[in-house]
Amino acid sequence: MLVLHTLHALTLVSRPDTKCRDLLPPLEGEQPRWASLYSTLVPRPVRDISWRLLHGAVSTGTYLVWFTPVPDTCPFCGVRETQAHIYLECARLQPLFQLLTYLLLCFSPHLFIYELPIRGLTKLRDLLVNLFLLAKTAIYKTRERRLADGVSCDCGAVFRSSVLSRIRAEFLWVASTDSLDAFEERWALSEVLCSVSPSGSLCLTF
Numbered sequence: 001m002l003v004l005h006t007l008h009a010l011t012l013v014s015r016p017d018t019k020c021r022d023l024l025p026p027l028e029g030e031q032p033r034w035a036s037l038y039s040t041l042v043p044r045p046v047r048d049i050s051w052r053l054l055h056g057a058v059s060t061g062t063y064l065v066w067f068t069p070v071p072d073t074c075p076f077c078g079v080r081e082t083q084a085h086i087y088l089e090c091a092r093l094q095p096l097f098q099l100l101t102y103l104l105l106c107f108s109p110h111l112f113i114y115e116l117p118i119r120g121l122t123k124l125r126d127l128l129v130n131l132f133l134l135a136k137t138a139i140y141k142t143r144e145r146r147l148a149d150g151v152s153c154d155c156g157a158v159f160r161s162s163v164l165s166r167i168r169a170e171f172l173w174v175a176s177t178d179s180l181d182a183f184e185e186r187w188a189l190s191e192v193l194c195s196v197s198p199s200g201s202l203c204l205t206f
């Protein structure tokens, strides 16, 4: 057993921490924010999508073409489909990235892929990571739907819908437990997404 552990440790030590270093060379001192994937605030399916992206475990067209009779092109625009194309380059992502830029004022591919912490309060960082994870989930789900049914969903609209659903669900939960302060700290920062009125009602602003 000790030998096995030693062999695996030696193998893992020599491997890069993320395949994304090839896709998007990190800037000085950058590294993935792995801890964000283990937050209890993040649903497991959402975490899994981001984990797979960081490890390069994405079933792209250029990968699937080795095993299945499908084309290696993007099902939306016809360009050769790599991981970078799916999550950063496809033209269909522009409405989503514009939404993120509007919300965060500091969107960049490095922030998006590595979920890097930004300067500011810890709660603000948690909100940023939550939004990035929901955005990646919207990209993943709309692509899966396109592959399965041929349906073309606007991933920006799906993202907005999932953020609002999450806010409404969390608000209903905290309202029932009388902990609105915690909700405001998590979701109502700067009132960009929502606010809570003095009477305790939810006002969506996104």
Ligand SMILES: [Zn+2]
Pocket: 074, 075, 076, 077, 078, 079, 085, 090, 091, 092
């Ligand atoms: Zn495309």
